Amino acid sequence: MASGDHLLELIRSMPDIHGLLRASFEFDVARRDCGDGRRLASGAPLEPIAGDFTGGAYFL
Numbered sequence: 001m002a003s004g005d006h007l008l009e010l011i012r013s014m015p016d017i018h019g020l021l022r023a024s025f026e027f028d029v030a031r032r033d034c035g036d037g038r039r040l041a042s043g044a045p046l047e048p049i050a051g052d053f054t055g056g057a058y059f060l
Contacts (some may be wrong), residue, residue: 004060008049026052 011018011029021027031051038046038059046059 004049026054027058028052032057 008029011021018029027050029050032048040046048057049060050058052058
């Protein structure tokens with residue numbers, strides 16, 4: 001389990017918090033589909049954890 005997994009699971013399981021993050025900060029953990037194969041310059045993979053309203057994504 002990655003260090004952020006517990007926090008993300010809490011956000012997913014609490015509709016009020018999920019809604020607040022989505023409405024106020026455009027941080028939507030339900031929108032994780034932003035394409036595969038994203039990597040750092042070192043080659044380490046990036047895992048999408050949330051999307052925003054512009055189609056962008058947040059990675060872990």
